[in-house]
Amino acid sequence: VQLQASGGGLVQAGGSLRLSCAASGRTFTTYTMAWFRQAPGKERDFVACISGTGITTYYSNSVKGRFTISRDNAVNTVYLQMSSLRPEDTAVYYCASTPVYHGSLRNRVSPMKYDYWGQGTELTVSS
Numbered sequence: 001v002q003l004q005a006s007g008g009g010l011v012q013a014g015g016s017l018r019l020s021c022a023a024s025g026r027t028f029t030t031y032t033m034a035w036f037r038q039a040p041g042k043e044r045d046f047v048a049c050i051s052g053t054g055i056t057t058y059y060s061n062s063v064k065g066r067f068t069i070s071r072d073n074a075v076n077t078v079y080l081q082m083s084s085l086r087p088e089d090t091a092v093y094y095c096a097s098t099p100v101y102h103g104s105l106r107n108r109v110s111p112m113k114y115d116y117w118g119q120g121t122e123l124t125v126s127s
Helices: none
Strands: 003-006 009-012 017-023 031-038 044-050 057-059 067-072 077-082 091-099 121-126
Touching: 003 091, 017 031, 017 091, 017 121, 031 067, 031 077, 044 067, 044 077, 044 091, 057 067, 077 091
Parallel strands: 009 121
Antiparallel strands: 003 017, 017 077, 031 044, 031 091, 044 057, 067 077, 091 121
């Protein structure tokens, strides 16, 4: 699986932006997809993940209510709609995938659980 993230940029605090992650292959629905982020000098942190069907999602507390993860399996793409952005959201955002997991998505928050990674797209939120 190859992942290509896009959509990052410079946004003012309070603004919105949507990230996209296009996946190669014909088995997209068999993968749980996730977004992580990494700020300079910090570890890579979980943001959100979504089940293969798109029915189930799970968010970190820091973005819950502000970000929405979704997927369009017809075009092999996962999205991260971000609103009410804050300077602390500034980071490189990575999409990741792992073979679909039928347990609770709260068990898929570690980067170690993901096999495939995109190259990252950078978000800067100015105050």
